[in-house]
Amino acid sequence: EIVLTQSPGTLSLSPGERATLSCRASQSVSSSYLAWYQQKPGQAPRLLIYGASSRATGIPDRFSGSGSGTDFTLTISRLEPEDFAVYYCQQYGSSPQLTFGGGTKVEIK
């Protein structure tokens, strides 16, 4: 069973700063099957990144993804006020079929 561990649990930053979020898998994950989502309070999640590094439709280029194997990273180059939210990584295809990480909350410092 693949477990995704996200760190840190909470990231306290100011607008304009750079955010670096980590997602570590207990076993190797195909880069094609690693995605990142953003969720704001009271809203459904929104797909940000798929295939570890490709931005979904309409996602600003300040969001970028990287990594391979067991270590993946979501970077927000310059935080905008609307970026303060919870971020989840997700893998597809390995037992269990689909898994989410525990999430990283990016909060205003």
Add this chain to the structure above:
Amino acid sequence: EVQLVESGGGLVQPGGSLRLSCAASGFTFSSYSMNWVRQAPGKGLEWVSYISSSSSTIYYADSVKGRFTISRDNAKNSLYLQMNSLRDEDTAVYYCARLNRGIYGMDVWGQGTTVTVSS
């Protein structure tokens, strides 16, 4: 407009049953695999179940296996989740989400429906 709308949530006693529905519009529903994902109050996202476009392949999380049944009716553009033997820990917002197999990401989500299991 591409849209998913869940319904069927509510308050149910432990051991009870509930059927959730998800109505799809704005896209060719029969071409897409679908998922149910839930989120307990104050917790993270938990994948619940997957169904392929033709219903030929179905998966469940261990936490719901044997109690929940996913199904779909492509003629009605609808996805379902039959939930039996409900437990307190099934209390959550339940989302349906479209899996885009071209990118292996869930690119369309509903607004969610709330299930509360309590006596």
